Amino acid sequence: MTGVRRLFSQPRTLVGGGILLILLLMGVFAPVLTPYNPNSLEFDSFMPLSAKHPLGTTAIGQDILSQLLYGARLTLLVGAVAGLIATTLSVALGLTAAYLGGWVDEAINALINVFLVLPGLPLVIIASAFLRGGGVWPVILVISFTGWAWGARVLRSQALALRERDFVQAAVASGEGAGRVIFMEILPNMAGLIAANFFGAALYAVLSEAGLSFIGVGDVSLVTWGTMLYWAQAKGALLQGAWWWVATPGLGIALLGTSFALLNFAIDELGNPRLAGPVPDRRAPKPKLARPQLAQSGQRAVNTLTPSDALLSIQGLEVGYVTRTGTVRAVRNVSLDVAPGEFLGLAGESGCGKSTLAFAATRLLDPPGTVLGGAVDLAGRDLLTLSPEELRRVRWKEFSLVFQASMNVLNPVLKIREQVYDAMQAHGVHDKKVLDARSCELFRLVGIRESSLDAYPHQLSGGMKQRVVIAIALALEPRLIVMDEPTTALDVVVQRQILQEISEVRRRLGIAVVFITHDLSLLVEMSDRIAIMYAGEVVEQAPAHALYRSPAHPYTRQLMQAFPPMSGPRVRRSGIPGRPPPLSETVTGCPFFARCASRMPGVCDVRPLQTFLLDEARSVACFLYDPAVPPAVREAAQALGQGSAQVAAKEVRLEPVLPLPRAT
Numbered sequence: 172m173t174g175v176r177r178l179f180s181q182p183r184t185l186v187g188g189g190i191l192l193i194l195l196l197m198g199v200f201a202p203v204l205t206p207y208n209p210n211s212l213e214f215d216s217f218m219p220l221s222a223k224h225p226l227g228t229t230a231i232g233q234d235i236l237s238q239l240l241y242g243a244r245l246t247l248l249v250g251a252v253a254g255l256i257a258t259t260l261s262v263a264l265g266l267t268a269a270y271l272g273g274w275v276d277e278a279i280n281a282l283i284n285v286f287l288v289l290p291g292l293p294l295v296i297i298a299s300a301f302l303r304g305g306g307v308w309p310v311i312l313v314i315s316f317t318g319w320a321w322g323a324r325v326l327r328s329q330a331l332a333l334r335e336r337d338f339v340q341a342a343v344a345s346g347e348g349a350g351r352v353i354f355m356e357i358l359p360n361m362a363g364l365i366a367a368n369f370f371g372a373a374l375y376a377v378l379s380e381a382g383l384s385f386i387g388v389g390d391v392s393l394v395t396w397g398t399m400l401y402w403a404q405a406k407g408a409l410l411q412g413a414w415w416w417v418a419t420p421g422l423g424i425a426l427l428g429t430s431f432a433l434l435n436f437a438i439d440e441l442g443n444p445r446l447a448g449p450v451p452d453r454r455a456p457k458p459k460l461a462r463p464q465l466a467q468s469g470q471r472a473v474n475t476l477t478p479s480d481a482l483l484s485i486q487g488l489e490v491g492y493v494t495r496t497g498t499v500r501a502v503r504n505v506s507l508d509v510a511p512g513e514f515l516g517l518a519g520e521s522g523c524g525k526s527t528l529a530f531a532a533t534r535l536l537d538p539p540g541t542v543l544g545g546a547v548d549l550a551g552r553d554l555l556t557l558s559p560e561e562l563r564r565v566r567w568k569e570f571s572l573v574f575q576a577s578m579n580v581l582n583p584v585l586k587i588r589e590q591v592y593d594a595m596q597a598h599g600v601h602d603k604k605v606l607d608a609r610s611c612e613l614f615r616l617v618g619i620r621e622s623s624l625d626a627y628p629h630q631l632s633g634g635m636k637q638r639v640v641i642a643i644a645l646a647l648e649p650r651l652i653v654m655d656e657p658t659t660a661l662d663v664v665v666q667r668q669i670l671q672e673i674s675e676v677r678r679r680l681g682i683a684v685v686f687i688t689h690d691l692s693l694l695v696e697m698s699d700r701i702a703i704m705y706a707g708e709v710v711e712q713a714p715a716h717a718l719y720r721s722p723a724h725p726y727t728r729q730l731m732q733a734f735p736p737m738s739g740p741r742v743r744r745s746g747i748p749g750r751p752p753p754l755s756e757t758v759t760g761c762p763f764f765a766r767c768a769s770r771m772p773g774v775c776d777v778r779p780l781q782t783f784l785l786d787e788a789r790s791v792a793c794f795l796y797d798p799a800v801p802p803a804v805r806e807a808a809q810a811l812g813q814g815s816a817q818v819a820a821k822e823v824r825l826e827p828v829l830p831l832p833r834a835t
């Protein structure tokens with residue numbers, strides 16, 4: 172059901188809109204509904220209710236029904252126009268302050284505060300008295316310009332909160348312009364609040380006009396419900412027993428207020444789809460995928476990369492978080508290449524710098540994170556030096572990103588379809604047929620029913636939302652997708668389904684994937700190649716099957732032992748004793764030294780760490796493979812490390828060769 176249809180199917184809308192419509196029709200068709208001029212003095216004073224005068228007459232012989240009908244015109248005009256002007260001012264100033272921030276925010280905030288502390292009623296009275304006699308417009312202007320500040324403050328706060336939400340950040344990151352972010356991402360989420368603001372301001376205007384007229388400050392020669400009250404009070408209507416003269420405009424104002432309030436609630440519900448709509452369909456689609464298989468070397472991309480055939484080339488990347496207590500060097504001299512269509516897994520303990528690496532390489536690192544050195548080249552473009560505009564053009568088209576909390580980037584008040592379209596439209600795809608066809612194709616690819624395109628995010632389960640985000644990330648068929656624990660927040664079954672789909676999709680589309688997770692056994696299933704990070708450094712890189720069969724670095728071995736095997740009997744797993752060194756400190760030698768079962772004191776803790784190439788596809792940053800260390804010493808150390816390193820060395824026929832150059 173569309174938003175408008177849903178709005179008009181609510182009882183509140185029907186009642187509130189019905190009352191408002193009746194009041195409007197009363198004003199519009201006043202000349203038809205009554206034969207009398209509201210200002211005509213042709214009747215007797217204080218005539219009681221009768222067929223000729225259903226609401227009696229005033230002290231000076233005016234027909235009260237005519238006054239009520241004609242009075243609706245000006246009363247509604249004051250409410251609508253003053254409400255509109257005040258709301259426009261509130262939205263414009265509130266959003267400008269929140270979106271631009273800095274001195275603009277401070278200046279607008281100061282203005283809001285000034286208007287809030289000004290005593291409203293006396294100000295309105297003085298201003299109205301000053302402008303008296305100019306008809307209804309001075310009253311409208313005075314009410315509008317004194318009634319915007321509260322709304323601006325509330326809308327500013329809401330916009331500030333929305334600006335930090337993931338879906339707004341994602342829209343900014345995906346290159347949407349400021350206007351589009353404000354009008355497409357932020358404003359729809361504030362519809363309820365803006366509507367509330369409008370109806371609140373309109374009600375304030377109607378009541379202010381009535382109050383001003385009642386005390387005789389407005390233009391009492393006009394016929395409004397306020398001036399009716401003024402004259403009724405001035406001529407002692409209640410003392411004369413002519414209660415209907417007071418009750419009629421009072422009831423009109425009360426009904427108008429009720430209709431505004433009901434419409435306000437109804438629109439609020441429309442702006443917040445969680446409050447309405449059909450029961451969510453949370454049935455997950457059935458995956459139609461084959462059982463995952465352990466990689467076979469013949470099927471895999473082989474890591475024989477040279478810089479010229481790499482799609483993504485990270486060279487000597489250094490990233491730090493500059494804090495008051497020093498710089499946390501979270502990524503240290505990392506070099507990684509990813510070939511076109513390759514699935515590179517990145518694993519390591521929590522806090523070893525995986526996310527920092529992903530964020531820095533894709534230019535999404537927020538302060539205090541800073542790139543301290545190195546280069547990131549994607550298909551010949553140095554991503555680290557691209558201007559924001561160039562980056563906007565490249566992101567989503569050349570590479571896209573899916574993170575653990577990616578499902579939060581979905582805007583809660585927009586249908587999934589609009590959000591999938593948005594990503595494509597921001598990059599120049601506007602043909603409705605193409606958008607439609609592509610969206611359906613993407614949804615089939617990631618295993619979601621096409622009907623979910625017309626759902627709101629809250630109507631989908633977490634797994635489905637994450638698939639939607641993956642579909643959006645695939646929308647422009649980027650050459651590379653970086654996925655940082657994209658399924659960690661989901662249950663194991665859904666995780667597996669999604670991972671199988673990612674694997675399938677990237678094979679079909681030939682997209683390269685950098686996949687980050689703690690779960691090494693999962694990576695072994697999915698990856699062509701795996702890089703292991705420890706304390707900000709890449710300590711081992713190898714084809715997945717080789718790493719699984721014979722991990723070379725003692726840390727990789729221990730990491731593998733910490734996860735259950737993919738087959739065989741269940742055994743108790745042990746964690747890795749000890750902790751990584753603090754990344755804010757300079758590490759001399761190997762950062763794994765203190766925890767390593769094969770450590771060689773006097774070597775590993777004193778020499779600057781080097782990376783050794785074991786064969787054309789494997790490298791390891793460990794002195795156990797340093798030809799400069801006597802073989803006997805290395806063998807003894809390997810044996811100490813439970814002997815498994817020797818097995819590994821035999822299996823991969825380790826022939827330590829040249830140390831790779833490492834940037835300092």
Ligand SMILES: Nc1ncnc2c1ncn2[C@@H]1O[C@H](COP(=O)(O)OP(=O)(O)OP(=O)(O)O)[C@@H](O)[C@H]1O
Pocket residue numbers: 492494499501519520521522523524525526527528538539540689754
């Ligand atoms: N804003 C920050 N300020 C200071 N240090 C930070 C900040 N963010 C991360 N760090 C530090 O940087 C290091 C790397 O963190 P990062 O999140 O990249 O690791 P990770 O391997 O992705 O961990 P996880 O798997 O838990 O996400 C950690 O030591 C962390 O404490």
